[in-house]
Amino acid sequence: MRLFYAGRVPRWYLGFVAGFLILAGLLPGLAELIAADQNVPRPIYNGHPGKQQVALACNIFWGEEYLPTMLDALDRGGVKVTFFIGGSWAKRHPDLVRELAARGHELANHSYSHPHPNTLSVEQNQDQILRTEKLVEELTGVKTKLYAPPYGEFNAAVLKAAAGVGYTTILWSVDTVDWKRPPAETILNRVLGKVHNGAIILMHPTEPTAQALPELIFRLQARGYAIKPVSDILN
Known part of the structure; x- marks a missing residue:
């Protein structure tokens, strides 16, 4: 039995899985990775870390x-x-x-x-x-x-x-x-x-x-x- 699909995974399926994991609290930062993958700007959470x-x-x-x-x-x-x-x-x-x-x-x-x-x-x-x-x-x-x-x-x-x-x-x-x-x-x-x-x-x-x-x-x-x-x- 084949356990892993080697072809291209549809984007909608990745989005569904990612959304489930985010809601479950398993991957809280994954939304940013999705944003980056889709060539859109990331949201900003903080300013320059080197300045007080x-x-x-x-x-x-x-x-x-x-x-x-x-x-x-x-x-x-x-x-x-x-x-x-x-x-x-x-x-x-x-x-x-x-x-x-x-x-x-x-x-x-x-x-x-x-x-x-x-x-x-x-x-x-x-x-x-x-x-x-x-x-x-x-x-x-x-x-x-x-x-x-x-x-x-x-x-x-x-x-x-x-x-x-x-x-x-x-x-x-x-x-x-x-x-x-x-x-x-x-x-x-x-x-x-x-x-x-x-x-x-x-x-x-x-x-x-x-x-x-x-x-x-x-x-x-x-x-x-x-x-x-x-x-x-x-x-």
């Missing part, structure tokens, strides 16, 4: 009530970060989008309606990105260039869509998991226990994040980390 700097990446589709407290903490720490803006949120809160830009923070793109990107075509993903780009540019004069896909989802279509309209896909290497609203001390411990050179630290505007942010900035800076926007740590 980190970036705070804040995804916004809700939590606007906590932004003033967070912005004040950032100002006191002398820190600029990257806000990944949801388009439908920006439409509801144009003044807050303008304030983020006025305070000197980097504005980036987090889709328009927060769909599951892996369920969309290349064209549908591009529509999500471009609708948000247009709105943010109309409000602030800033053209976004970084894209954080909702849920951290990506496949070949998502990556091709972003690259096709001039975007770099950004993920993260340290996750606060603050959307679960843990105590502020838990957020601090998660970040400080995993932080590294070039870390992209994912957060959202939540009450515990706002509470943790002043101490987080202080402790990161005390360890010698410069806190910069995502674009700055990619160079």
Whole structure:
């Protein structure tokens, strides 16, 4: 009996097997290999490993009530970060989008309606990105260039869509998991226990994040980390 097939394995079969293994947690990095094999850019998880700097990446589709407290903490720490803006949120809160830009923070793109990107075509993903780009540019004069896909989802279509309209896909290497609203001390411990050179630290505007942010900035800076926007740590 022949145990191995020596001919060409269909790409759809490899994709099926890879997807199963990723969902099973057996090959968590395989999605990147698939992306590379299909000649699409890989997503970026972190910045330059040789420089003692980190970036705070804040995804916004809700939590606007906590932004003033967070912005004040950032100002006191002398820190600029990257806000990944949801388009439908920006439409509801144009003044807050303008304030983020006025305070000197980097504005980036987090889709328009927060769909599951892996369920969309290349064209549908591009529509999500471009609708948000247009709105943010109309409000602030800033053209976004970084894209954080909702849920951290990506496949070949998502990556091709972003690259096709001039975007770099950004993920993260340290996750606060603050959307679960843990105590502020838990957020601090998660970040400080995993932080590294070039870390992209994912957060959202939540009450515990706002509470943790002043101490987080202080402790990161005390360890010698410069806190910069995502674009700055990619160079």
